[in-house]
Amino acid sequence: xxxxxxxxxxxxxxxxxxxxxxxxxxxxxxxxxxxxxxxxxxxxxxxxxxxxxxxxxxxxxxxxxxxxxxxxxxxxxxxxxxxxxxxxxxxxxxxxxxxxxxxxxxxxxxxxxxxxxxxxxxxxxxxxxxxxxxxxxxxxxxxxxxxxxxxxxxxxxxxxxxxxxxxxxxxxxxxxxxxxxxxxxxxxxxxxxxxxxxxxxxxxxxxxxxxxxxxxxxxxxxxxxxxxxxx
Numbered sequence: 001x002x003x004x005x006x007x008x009x010x011x012x013x014x015x016x017x018x019x020x021x022x023x024x025x026x027x028x029x030x031x032x033x034x035x036x037x038x039x040x041x042x043x044x045x046x047x048x049x050x051x052x053x054x055x056x057x058x059x060x061x062x063x064x065x066x067x068x069x070x071x072x073x074x075x076x077x078x079x080x081x082x083x084x085x086x087x088x089x090x091x092x093x094x095x096x097x098x099x100x101x102x103x104x105x106x107x108x109x110x111x112x113x114x115x116x117x118x119x120x121x122x123x124x125x126x127x128x129x130x131x132x133x134x135x136x137x138x139x140x141x142x143x144x145x146x147x148x149x150x151x152x153x154x155x156x157x158x159x160x161x162x163x164x165x166x167x168x169x170x171x172x173x174x175x176x177x178x179x180x181x182x183x184x185x186x187x188x189x190x191x192x193x194x195x196x197x198x199x200x201x202x203x204x205x206x207x208x209x210x211x212x213x214x215x216x217x218x219x220x221x222x223x224x225x226x227x228x229x230x231x
Contacts, residue, residue, distance in 0.1 A: 002061055005039055006091070008098070010046045010072075013157065019035075021118075028197070038069065038156065041123075041216045041217070042216070042217050043214050043215060043216055043217065044210070044214065044215055044216075044217045045214050046089070046211065046212050046213050047164075047173060047211045047212070048105050048153060048163075048164040048165070048173075048201070048211065048212055049089075050084075050089060050090060050125060050127070050153060050163075050165075050212050051088070051124075051125060051156040052089060052090055052091050053091055053093075054124040054125045055083070055092040055093070055094055055122060055123050055124050055125070056090045056092065056093055056094065056123055056124070056125040056126070056127060057081075057094035057095075057096060057099050057118055057122075057123035057125075057126055057127070057190070057207070058076075058077040058080045058084075058093070058096050058099075058126075058127045058129070059077065059080050059096065059099045059100075059117065059118075059122055059126060059128050060073040060076045060077045060096075060129050060131060061125070061128065061129065061131065062130075062131045062134075063130070063199065064131065066131045066133060066134035066135070067131060067134055067201075068090065068164035068197075069194075071101070071183035072134070072189045072197060072198070072201045073100060074096060074097055074100060075198060075201040075202060076129070076188075076201050076205040076208065076221070077096030077099075077100075077109075077202050077205065078096055078097075079201070079204075079205025079206055080127070080205040080206070080208040080209040081093040081095075081096055081104075082205075083205065083206055083209035084209045084212060084213070087209070087212075087213040087215075088213070089209070089212045090203055090212075094122055094123045096120050097203075098121040098122075099117060099118070099121050099123075099126075102121055103117065104118060104163075114126055114152075114154045114161070115154055115155065115156045115157075115161045117156075118154060118156035119157065123156055124155070124156050125153065125154070125155060125156060125163070126153070126154040126156055126159050127137040127151070127152075127153055127154075127208075127212075128151070128152045128154055128172075129150065129151045129172075129208055130149065130150045130153075130172065130183055131147070131148075131149060131150040132148040132150060133146060133147060134146075134147045134148075134200065134201075134204075135147075135198070136187070136193070136196055136197065140160065143181060143185065143186040143187075144179075144181060145178070145179040145196060145199070145200040145203075146176065146177065146178050146179075146200075147153065147176070147177045147200055147201075147203075147204040148174070148175070148176045148210065149172075149174075149175045149176075149178075149204070149213070150171050150174055150175075151172050151174075151175055151176075151208065151211060152165070152172045152173070158211070173211065175208065175211065176202055177204050177207045179199070179200060187197070201228070
């Protein structure tokens with residue numbers, strides 16, 4: 001019995017590489033899955049490697065009032081901060097609420113310079129994202145949670161202040177997040193509507209953070225910068 005089992009394993013050790021090789025060489029439609037099986041899921045490199053040792057704060061700007069609750073700004077910023085810490089991309093993050101509190105009186109005193117804003121809360125680097133869109137439905141009827149941000153990284157201590165992106169993207173790096181629709185997930189009341197907003201805010205924070213560390217590719221993120229290159 002033991003001899004038979006040993007022969008089976010010996011046969012498999014010879015046959016398995018041959019089978020994998022024949023799959024890769026013989027069927028174009030199966031090459032993708034075979035490669036993923038061998039090498040693991042495809043990963044996306046960071047768009048920018050932030051200075052990990054420098055204290056960093058994430059700030060979400062919503063001058064166009066896409067977010068109907070201030071708490072959603074904090075959800076995006078807090079989620080991004082937590083993900084950056086978890087991934088090891090940043091060693092020290094400043095509580096994003098401190099930056100929100102700092103700008104709460106802007107209307108009376110005028111807009112705060114971004115580098116000054118970061119430095120005022122003890123940060124050396126500011127990850128700044130402007131909300132260009134945050135909606136659960138673009139056409140008013142189809143449930144399609146979508147967020148669009150323009151992202152910049154600012155040095156709060158040194159000049160020039162802009163660390164990323166470079167001058168070829170003066171308005172910032174464009175990021176779009178579209179959550180996949182699932183049957184039966186459309187909100188039916190005010191409470192479900194707020195929960196859907198919260199899910200979109202958390203997903204937006206996660207994908208904002210992923211700009212700054214290597215990660216497994218997820219289809220929900222749409223890179224508008226690549227679209228512009230192709231058009």
